[in-house]
Amino acid sequence: xxxxxxxxxxxxxxxxxxxxxxxxxxxxxxxxxxxxxxxxxxxxxxxxxxxxxxxxxxxxxxxxxxxxxxxxxxxxxxxxxxxxxxxxxxxxxxxxxxxxxxxxxxxxxxxxxxxxxxxxxxxxxxxxxxxxxxxxxxxxxxxxxxxxxxxxxxxxxxxxxxxxxxxxxxxxxxxxxxxxxxxxxxxxxxxxxxxxxxxxxxxxxxxxxxxxxxxxxxxxxxxxxxxxxxxxxxxxxxxxxxxxxxxxxxxxxxxxxxxxxxxxxxxxxxxxxxxxxxxxxxxxxxxxxxxxxxxxxxxxxxxxxxxxxxxxxxxxxxxxxxxxxxxxxxxxxxxxxxxxxxxxxxxxxxxxxxxxxxxxxxxxxxxxxxxxxxxxxxxxxxxxxxxxxxxxxxxxxxxxxxxxxxxxxxxxxxxxxxxxxxxxxxxxxxxxxxxxxxxxxxxxxxxxxxxxxxxxxxxxxxxxxxxxxxxxxxxxxxxxxxxxxxxxxxxxxxxxxxxxx
Amino acid sequence: xxxxxxxxxxxxxxxxxxxxxxxxxxxxxxxxxxxxxxxxxxxxxxxxxxxxxxxxxxxxxxxxxxxxxxxxxxxxxxxxxxxxxxxxxxxxxxxxxxxxxxxxxxxxxxxxxxxxxxxxxxxxxxxxxxxxxxxxxxxxxxxxxxxxxxxxxxxxxxxxxxxxxxxxxxxxxxxxxxxxxxxxxxxxxxxxxxxxxxxxxxxxxxxxxxxxxxxxxxxxxxxxxxxxxxxxxxxxxxxxxxxxxxxxxxxxxxxxxxxxxxxxxxxxxxxxxxxxxxxxxxxxxxxxxxxxxxxxxxxxxxxxxxxxxxxxxxxxxx
Numbered sequence: 088x089x090x091x092x093x094x095x096x097x098x099x100x101x102x103x104x105x106x107x108x109x110x111x112x113x114x115x116x117x118x119x120x121x122x123x124x125x126x127x128x129x130x131x132x133x134x135x136x137x138x139x140x141x142x143x144x145x146x147x148x149x150x151x152x153x154x155x156x157x158x159x160x161x162x163x164x165x166x167x168x169x170x171x172x173x174x175x176x177x178x179x180x181x182x183x184x185x186x187x188x189x190x191x192x193x194x195x196x197x198x199x200x201x202x203x204x205x206x207x208x209x210x211x212x213x214x215x216x217x218x219x220x221x222x223x224x225x226x227x228x229x230x231x232x233x234x235x236x237x238x239x240x241x242x243x244x245x246x247x248x249x250x251x252x253x254x255x256x257x258x259x260x261x262x263x264x265x266x267x268x269x270x271x272x273x274x275x276x277x278x279x280x281x282x283x284x285x286x287x288x289x290x291x292x293x294x295x296x297x298x299x300x301x302x303x304x305x306x307x308x309x310x311x312x313x314x315x316x317x318x319x320x321x322x323x324x325x326x327x328x329x330x331x332x333x334x335x336x337x338x339x340x341x342x343x344x345x346x347x348x349x350x351x352x353x354x355x356x357x358x359x360x361x362x363x364x365x366x367x368x369x370x371x372x373x374x375x376x377x378x379x380x381x382x383x384x385x386x387x388x389x390x391x392x393x394x395x396x397x398x399x400x401x402x403x404x405x406x407x408x409x410x411x412x413x414x415x416x417x418x419x420x421x422x423x424x425x426x427x428x429x430x431x432x433x434x435x436x437x438x439x440x441x442x443x444x445x446x447x448x449x450x451x452x453x454x455x456x457x458x459x460x461x462x463x464x465x466x467x468x469x470x471x472x473x474x475x476x477x478x479x480x481x482x483x484x485x486x487x488x489x490x491x492x493x494x495x496x497x498x499x500x501x502x503x504x505x506x507x508x509x510x511x512x513x514x515x516x517x518x519x520x521x522x523x524x525x526x527x528x529x530x531x532x533x534x535x536x537x538x539x540x541x542x543x544x545x546x547x548x549x550x551x552x553x554x555x556x557x558x559x560x561x562x563x564x565x566x567x568x569x570x571x572x573x574x575x576x577x578x579x580x581x582x583x584x585x586x587x588x
Numbered sequence: 589x590x591x592x593x594x595x596x597x598x599x600x601x602x603x604x605x606x607x608x609x610x611x612x613x614x615x616x617x618x619x620x621x622x623x624x625x626x627x628x629x630x631x632x633x634x635x636x637x638x639x640x641x642x643x644x645x646x647x648x649x650x651x652x653x654x655x656x657x658x659x660x661x662x663x664x665x666x667x668x669x670x671x672x673x674x675x676x677x678x679x680x681x682x683x684x685x686x687x688x689x690x691x692x693x694x695x696x697x698x699x700x701x702x703x704x705x706x707x708x709x710x711x712x713x714x715x716x717x718x719x720x721x722x723x724x725x726x727x728x729x730x731x732x733x734x735x736x737x738x739x740x741x742x743x744x745x746x747x748x749x750x751x752x753x754x755x756x757x758x759x760x761x762x763x764x765x766x767x768x769x770x771x772x773x774x775x776x777x778x779x780x781x782x783x784x785x786x787x788x789x790x791x792x793x794x795x796x797x798x799x800x801x802x803x804x805x806x807x808x809x810x811x812x813x814x815x816x817x818x819x820x821x822x823x824x825x826x827x828x829x830x831x832x833x834x835x836x837x838x839x840x841x842x843x844x845x846x847x848x849x850x851x852x853x854x855x856x857x858x859x860x861x862x863x864x865x866x867x868x869x870x871x872x873x874x875x876x877x878x879x880x881x882x883x884x885x886x887x888x889x890x891x892x893x894x895x896x897x898x899x900x901x902x903x904x905x906x
Contacts, residue, residue: 123688127674134676208672211733214636215689216662348638363600 117221124217124225125232128199132233138195142237145188150241153180154248161254177249177256178266179316184245185270186309188237193277193301196230200285201294204351213348223282223346227339230278238270265324269312272331277301279338286345287544337474341536345544364549371553388561391527391554398526398533402479406522409483413490417498422491427499434505435586438579448575455571463521463563467528467555475532482525508585513574520566527555527563589614590635590741590772594644597630597796604630606796607644612789614740615770617763619777619787621885627796628776629669632743635774636666649741649772662690665734667744671726675719679705679729682718683736690737697736704732708758723750731759735766742766742773748782760786784881792888800888808879811887814851816877819860820844822870831867835859847877 132138157180161173203209212222249256258266280301281294288294308327315323374387416422462481469477489510496503531551538547595608605627612618620628633639635648637657646653649663674682680701687697705714708728713721721729727750734742747763748756763786767773777783783790784804792800792807800807809815816839821828825846829838835856836848850856857874864871 120689123685127677127685131674131676203672206672207668207670208674210638210668210670211666211672211686211730213638214661214664214666214668215686216658217689218658349640352633352638 120217120221121225121228124222125228128226128229129232132195138191141191142188142233146237146240147244149187150184150245151248153184154245154252157249158253175317175319178258178262179313181242181245181258182266182312185238185242185266186273188241189234189270189274189277192230192234192274193281193298195234196278196281197285197291197294197298199226199230200282201288202291205290209351219347220343223343227278227282231274235271235274262321265321265328268328269324272328272335273305275335276331276338277305279335279342282342282346283338286350337536344537350543367546367549368553371550372556384561388557391557392523392562394554395523395526395530398529399522402482402522402525402529405479405483406486409486410490413487414494417491417494424495426495426501438582438586451575452571455574456567459517459567463524466525470528470532473532474536475529478525478528478532482521505582505585508581509578512578512581513570516566516573517570520563520570523558524563527558531555590648590774592644592646595634595641595646596643597634597639598642604796608798610791612772612774614772615767616789617767617773617775617787618789618791619775619783620791620793621783622793623889626793628793629745632745632776635743636664637661663739663741665739665742667731667734667747669745671730673718673726673729676717678715678717680714683733686733687736692737700736704735708732709755724752724755727751728755740771742771744773744775746777747775748779780881780885792885794889794892799892804881807884811884812879814849815853816847816849817853817857817874818845818847818877819874820872822872828869831863832860
């Protein structure tokens with residue numbers, strides 16, 4: 088038997104030298120195993136003319152064409168006194184030259200993951216001692232290396248052509264680094280997304296159909312980058328790079344989790360099993376046994392809410408961060424609001440005017456509920472597509488505003504009592520409701536990345552959806568109704584008292 | 589050695605394998621038989637640590653399939669239902685790839701690959717691309733892949749299904765040799781003649797449950813009754829059946845032959861011959877009527893479908 092280097096990768100728990108060394112050795116052995124797969128897959132890809140020919144075209148011919156286009160375009164715009172437009176276009180073409188080859192990485196990824204599943208050549212590989220992680224890394228690298236080499240080579244061809252051609256152009260180091268890093272991050276995002284898609288399909292055809300979920304956002308991103316580059320706001324490219332890295336990390340994590348033997352062989356057909364999905368959802372939403380509303384609320388709603396304590400902590404931290412961001416923005420003199428120039432009568436007049444414009448009293452209640460619900464629903468929908476991040480970002484916005492306004496009171500020396508009177512009475516219920524709703528949304532998105540052990544992604548998501556609805560219906564909605572009533576009936580009176588009205 | 593206890597696998601609401609308990613000793617071939625969808629492939633996948641059991645436990649070559657999956661897979665050679673070869677690769681490169689995964693030293697890897705290919709009659713095709721291989725050759729190469737790392741446990745799914753008779757003979761001989769070499773082998777097959785020839789034990793699985801398990805003789809006796817003997821005499825058998833009625837149960841009588849069943853052929857047959865000689869009857873032959881695994885299999889599976897034998901065998905297996 089030859090068992091050298093077949094240990095599982097484990098994260099170092101005890102940070103002593105011995106365990107660190109052992110972990111490093113283990114990681115090295117695992118990488119070695121992964122590279123065995125990578126080598127085979129890369130050489131197999133390079134034997135396939137359908138992959139090889141576009142790579143050659145995009146590495147050699149397309150950059151040369153792009154360089155020619157840059158020359159001609161520059162000459163044309165210069166002739167019309169618009170040299171700036173030409174200068175802003177050249178770096179964009181560099182990025183396009185780099186982007187086109189990496190779009191092939193997605194094709195290779197779909198081919199290497201789902202293609203192998205379709206050809207039934209995956210099972211012998213799954214029967215070897217390679218771990219799921221080793222297979223995943225090996226295949227991901229195999230999907231990325233040829234297109235990235237083609238991408239870097241294409242950019243080199245384009246740049247060399249420009250440097251030694253008529254234009255004698257060469258980008259700044261920072262811009263060059265940005266474009267190379269963006270290209271690499273985009274490749275990683277596309278490949279990791281392709282792996283996620285591959286794990287949910289059993290045929291290349293189905294995977295190609297789903298691939299539009301990757302291609303369309305990637306194309307939109309390139310358009311956004313082109314606008315940014317046209318306005319030479321190159322710093323913004325760093326933000327996109329960081330965003331891509333976050334997306335890549337989330338997708339890699341999700342891919343690594345769902346690329347496992349159980350998921351790969353457990354799925355037989357790309358069919359939507361509505362009856363099964365409904366059964367899972369309804370079974371968890373309704374709960375077991377005879378239905379009675381009070382029992383359901385106590386058992387199911389409170390049970391589901393109890394599972395939210397970790398995401399709730401994350402949301403609370405986000406709210407604090409949002410408040411802090413708002414507060415810090417208020418320190419910028421450019422955003423200064425002269426509250427100290429307003430007297431009590433002006434405050435009172437303004438408040439009464441706003442209150443009456445909004446309809447006042449009971450008619451405000453449905454509006455307030457709908458407004459709060461709408462924001463939380465947007466967060467919920469965004470959470471599904473952003474692995475939960477969207478829910479946290481949306482709920483941060485009101486706290487940023489609160490932090491900003493409170494800081495204005497403090498900075499101008501005006502007593503914040505009016506502000507607190509206008510916020511606190513209903514916020515005592517509204518903010519916890521928002522925290523619970525957003526925590527459930529965060530969990531609903533995050534469960535896609537790491538479903539509980541023993542559950543498939545679909546099953547885990549349906550369970551999380553059922554629990555989200557339980558919490559929303561059983562807790563969030565009643566709390567929002569109560570807070571809206573307080574906001575409509577009690578808060579105005581408290582504000583009036585604070586204003587001495 | 590393979591040992592399972594209450595091994596169970598659910599896919600959602602569907603129970604693919606239901607409380608499977610078997611023990612296969614080294615140097616033993618177990619034939620896992622059953623209709624399509626009975627749970628054979630799922631069982632093999634669990635024994636290879638590809639699928640995680642929902643319940644129960646299993647050890648393969650001394651390693652637990654749930655907690656030591658890497659070690660299990662390192663000690664098992666698997667011939668999968670679909671051979672899944674990389675058709676653009678050359679045969680030796682393909683084996684080299686798998687040899688690297690098993691960390692077989694460079695020189696040994698190549699030597700062993702070539703040796704195995706020669707042994708299975710693929711010696712002339714070591715450098716051909718696998719896309720040029722015939723179906724039978726692909727199957728043999730997949731078997732070479734399974735044997736490459738010299739595993740103590742072999743799980744072979746339909747090992748000769750696509751082969752011509754000569755190649756199938758080669759593979760069957762190889763399996764016999766591996767058994768003599770104290771390997772633990774499970775074959776799943778629909779070829780009952782092959783299963784009867786190769787296996788020491790047979791397990792018939794249906795709807796995820798083992799409904800019959802034992803040696804062929806045990807199953808045959810249990811299901812088809814005591815051995816059926818055929819006696820041929822010179823001349824006619826008139827009145828002979830009556831003379832033997834206290835010794836055996838005569839089931840049929842023809843001009844020059846009678847058939848009877850006995851639970852103790854070793855004790856009863858000599859008595860039968862002695863009595864016939866005493867009666868002046870010339871015995872030409874006395875032989876056991878061969879019963880096939882097909883008879884046993886059909887009896888078990890059809891009985892299970894009708895709900896006739898399942899209970900009986902479940903008790904015996906337990």
